Amino acid sequence: MPVTQAGAVNTTALYVPDVYVQIQPPSDTYLNGVPTNILGIVGTAQWGPVNSPVIVGSLPDAIQKFGNVQNRKFDLLTGVWTSVLNGANNMRLVRVTDGTDVAASGTLGATGVTLTSKYTGSLGNSIAVALAAGSASGSWKATVTLPGLVPEVFDNIAVGLTGNAIWQAIATAINSGISGLRGASGIIIATAGASTTAPVAGSVTLASGTDGATGVTGTTLIGTDGTTRTGMYALRSSGASVAFLADCDTSTTWTTQVAFGLAEGIDMIGVGPSGDTISNAASAKSTAGIDSYAFKLLHGDWVYFNDTVNNVTRLVSPQGFIAGRLSALGPNESGLNKPLYGIVGTQKSYANAVYSQADLQALAQAGIDVIANPCPGGTYFGSRIGCNSSSNAVINGDNYPRLTFYIAYTLNAGMGIYIGRLQSPTVRNQALGTLNAFLSGLWQQGMIGDVTDVSKQPFSVVLDDSNNPPARVAMGWMQIDVRVTYLSVITKLLINVEGGQSVRISTQSITPQ
Known part of the structure; x- marks a missing residue:
C-alpha cells in the first residue's frame, strides 16, 4: 500500500490490486510579493x-x-x-x-610566515598580528586584531613541533582554523616561509595596503x-x-x-x-x-x-x-x-x-x-x-516604476509553478485564483484602487478562450492578460475660494461638522 507524492506514480501502469495514496498539494496557491526595500x-x-x-x-x-x-x-x-x-x-x-588596490602585508620572523590582509584597502594597515606562548606547554598562540572587530585568537598551535613545521602549523591554523575551537581567519591569509628558526614572541602591523580609489570614474562604477x-x-x-x-x-x-x-x-x-x-x-x-x-x-x-x-x-x-x-x-x-x-x-x-x-x-x-x-x-x-x-x-x-516592477517581478517569481502542467480547466482556474488572490491583497492593503468607486474592483484577469485560441494552446501557450488601476499621486491641489459680502451660502452647500 504505497504512499507517494502527487504525480510520482504513472496510474496507467498500475496492475497490482492495492491501495495507492497520493499526497496532493493545496489546490490554492498564493504569491508572496518580492521585497521592495532592497x-x-x-x-x-x-x-x-x-x-x-x-x-x-x-x-x-x-x-x-x-x-x-x-x-x-x-x-x-x-x-x-x-x-x-x-x-x-x-x-x-x-x-x-x-585596479591599483593592494592588500596590506607583513611578516612574522624573517622568513617565517607572510601575512596578507584578506581584502585590499588601507584598512588593512590597521591589522596587527601578535605571536606569543600558547596556553598548552610547548605551543604557540597567534592573535589577529583589527579595530572594530572581535580579535581572532588561535591558541595551542604546533604542540611538540620543531623547525619549519611550527611555521607551517601557524599558517594552517590561521587559514583553516582549529578544529572544534574556531574557524579560519576572516581578516588575513598566512603563507609559511622556509625558515627553520624557532619563533620569538612579538607582533607585526601590516602595511602598504591601498584602496585603489584615486582613479575611479563613472565608467568604473558602471x-x-x-x-x-x-x-x-x-x-x-x-x-x-x-x-x-x-x-x-x-x-x-x-x-x-x-x-x-x-x-x-x-x-x-x-x-x-x-x-x-x-x-x-x-x-x-x-x-x-x-x-x-x-x-x-x-x-x-x-x-x-x-x-x-x-x-x-x-x-x-x-x-x-x-x-x-x-x-x-x-x-x-x-x-x-x-x-x-x-x-x-x-x-x-x-x-x-x-x-x-x-x-x-x-x-x-x-x-x-x-x-x-x-x-x-x-x-x-x-x-x-x-x-x-x-x-x-x-x-x-x-x-x-516601483509598483509596476513589484507586480511584474512577483508574477515572474511565483507563476512559474504552472510551467510543465497540463492546460486543463482545473489548471486555468488555479492560475486565475492565484492571480486574483494576489491582486485582491494589494487592493485590501490600499496599494491599488479605483478612486471613482471604492467598491469597484481595480483589476481584471483574463484567462479563457478569448485570449487562448485552440491553435495557440496546441503549441503550448497559455496567455493571461492582467490589468491593474493604480491609485493616483496628488501632485496639484486646486482649491477654489469665493469670498465677499455678496456671497450667499445655501443650506445644501454647508459641510456638516
Whole structure:
C-alpha cells in the first residue's frame, strides 16, 4: 500500500490490486510579493570584497564589512549613511576600485610566515598580528586584531613541533582554523616561509595596503557585464528595487543605467554635477536622450552633510537621501513631499536662495527632481517634484516604476509553478485564483484602487478562450492578460475660494461638522 507524492506514480501502469495514496498539494496557491526595500549602492571603500554584492542592514554593519566613511567622491559608506538616515535597512553594497588596490602585508620572523590582509584597502594597515606562548606547554598562540572587530585568537598551535613545521602549523591554523575551537581567519591569509628558526614572541602591523580609489570614474562604477560582472552589473539578480552609483554625475553613463534598470526592474537614481544650473541640467538630459521611468534624475544641487566621522560638514550627492527614502516606502508610494533627514542644507539654501515657481516648472518639464526647502507640506527638505525622467505624464511619478516592477517581478517569481502542467480547466482556474488572490491583497492593503468607486474592483484577469485560441494552446501557450488601476499621486491641489459680502451660502452647500 504505497504512499507517494502527487504525480510520482504513472496510474496507467498500475496492475497490482492495492491501495495507492497520493499526497496532493493545496489546490490554492498564493504569491508572496518580492521585497521592495532592497537598495543597491556601488562605490569605493577602504576594505571588503570587490565587485561582489554584500548584504548589509545598517551603518555599523557596513563599516564592519567595508571600513569607515571616507571624505572623498564615490564613497560607498557615505551613500550608506545618507540612505540609512532616511530609512534604508536592507542593502546590497558593491565595492569598486581602479585596479591599483593592494592588500596590506607583513611578516612574522624573517622568513617565517607572510601575512596578507584578506581584502585590499588601507584598512588593512590597521591589522596587527601578535605571536606569543600558547596556553598548552610547548605551543604557540597567534592573535589577529583589527579595530572594530572581535580579535581572532588561535591558541595551542604546533604542540611538540620543531623547525619549519611550527611555521607551517601557524599558517594552517590561521587559514583553516582549529578544529572544534574556531574557524579560519576572516581578516588575513598566512603563507609559511622556509625558515627553520624557532619563533620569538612579538607582533607585526601590516602595511602598504591601498584602496585603489584615486582613479575611479563613472565608467568604473558602471563596470562590465558578462561572465565576470563588475560595478553596477554586479547587482544583477541581487533583488535590488532601488539603486544608485555613488556620486556618479557623468551624463554619458545615464543611458547605460536606464538600460540596466529596465532589464533588472530597478529604479535607478542618477544625479547631475555639483553646482549645476537648471538650464545646463535640462540640456544634459536632452543630449543624453534620457526619457525613461526606470531612471530618476536629481538636479546637481548637492547636499551639505555633517560628517561626524571625519569632523567636517561636506557636500555629498543627494542620491542617498532620496534612494533611502524610496526604499523605505511602499512601492505604491511617492517620495514627493516626504521629509528627508540628515540634511544641513543644500547649495541653493546655503546661498540663501529658494527655488521659484519658474525654476521648479523648468525642472518638472525637463523630468528632473530636486531636494528643496520649503516643501508644500512645510519648511523641511524633501523631494520637490517626485518624478522620474519619463516625459509621459501617466508614468512619470515615483510610484509607477516601483509598483509596476513589484507586480511584474512577483508574477515572474511565483507563476512559474504552472510551467510543465497540463492546460486543463482545473489548471486555468488555479492560475486565475492565484492571480486574483494576489491582486485582491494589494487592493485590501490600499496599494491599488479605483478612486471613482471604492467598491469597484481595480483589476481584471483574463484567462479563457478569448485570449487562448485552440491553435495557440496546441503549441503550448497559455496567455493571461492582467490589468491593474493604480491609485493616483496628488501632485496639484486646486482649491477654489469665493469670498465677499455678496456671497450667499445655501443650506445644501454647508459641510456638516
